[in-house]
Amino acid sequence: MDATPWDGRDRVARVLQTLRMRGVFYCRSELTEPWGLEMPAIAGSVSFHVPTVGSCWLRVDGREPVELRAGDLALVPHGLGHEIMSSPEIRSSARVDLLPQHFVGPHYSILQHGGGGRATQLICGVVAFDDLAAQELVRGLPSVLTVRGDETVMAASVRDTLRLMADELTRAQPGAEAVATRLSDILVVQAIRAWLAHDPSARDGWLLALQDDRIGSALEAIHANPGGDWNLEQLARTATMSRSAFSARFTGIVGEAPMAYVTRWRMNLAAGRLRDDRATVAQVAAEVGYQSEASFTRAFARTIGTTPGAARRQALSVPDGG
Known part of the structure; x- marks a missing residue:
């Protein structure tokens, strides 16, 4: 069943x-x-x-x-x-x-x-x-x-x-x-x-996590508010679990630690926003929860492998296929 x-x-x-x-x-x-x-x-x-x-x-x-x-x-x-x-x-x-x-x-x-x-x-x-x-x-x-x-x-x-x-x-x-x-x-x-x-x-990895009653609620909260002031305690509270149980369950299903997932989600979202040349790096940083442009740049480079400015220049140099 x-x-x-x-x-x-x-x-x-x-x-x-x-x-x-x-x-x-x-x-x-x-x-x-x-x-x-x-x-x-x-x-x-x-x-x-x-x-x-x-x-x-x-x-x-x-x-x-x-x-x-x-x-x-x-x-x-x-x-x-x-x-x-x-x-x-x-x-x-x-x-x-x-x-x-x-x-x-x-x-x-x-x-x-x-x-x-x-x-x-x-x-x-x-x-x-x-x-x-x-x-x-x-x-x-x-x-x-x-x-x-x-x-x-x-x-x-x-x-x-x-x-x-x-x-x-x-x-x-x-x-x-x-x-x-x-x-x-x-x-x-x-x-x-x-x-x-x-x-x-199909019932594996991220999809399994999304369908999980507790981990799925945390994922959806992250997706709905990527710029929120997330930490492990808040995510565990969203999932109505203890911090240790939530961290172990999240990592076991998703394949990465909760805060690593938050960072990756934010940086991928930021990479998409940087394709819009009307949004400044500071604005994008604030949208994904960073008050400091410098800390955002470090997190972006660590996750994406290049600086926000370089990512923007690369994106704008490729014609849109849509």
Whole structure:
């Protein structure tokens, strides 16, 4: 019997509600056997692939390839490079971003490639999350997450979403990229919900902590008020536990000490805020609970590996894919 408290499930539901993505790139591919495509690694992204006609194989990080049939949905989280090919025997793949293709817009292309044999059509996308809770959730996903089109978890509404996305990207109407990004939200949420419901490994690490009645309440308090004057005693009180019991339980489930988690959460939030050149370092420091800009800079450099100013310059030098 599932003993997970309902409030724990509600916390996961609230995280799923934050899953709003930036569409980095979309591609509609028309492929004929034999063919193989290499998808390069893109840090901080999630790739998805949906065959709409025919079938293909997906291989990640040298693992055994997975067959995808028309209507299946595959997610490749963690920005991992991977290959898609017409058969598992294909050993030579062309890097997809170096192939000639027709760019319908700055973030959407049509690719025609292959040897002239049996046809496969694919809708592929690369998306990214800005919300920190969503990023933590994605960190816990497996290297490949597959939802089969004929499984009961693939509800009719999801199949309808896939058809809508294919229609938007096939006809390339004005605003197709924006619509596809919103539909991507739905697809990714549905795939993660299916994984949460059916994969025992989903009850581990940060997700397990979020669903834990006591640790989850502390996590949600941190997320709701990252700039709060948090210390171990206050967090333990939020979880209605003693300091020693809370610290041991938090560290055992989350994998890091409570105050280390607070610092990492704050610094990742600050890194996101520094992309906005209108916010000063002092303002960002105050938002995440630091009265001293110098102490914030030291914590940021220790956690992120660079200074706030350098992180801002790097972020502003990279064009936004959204």
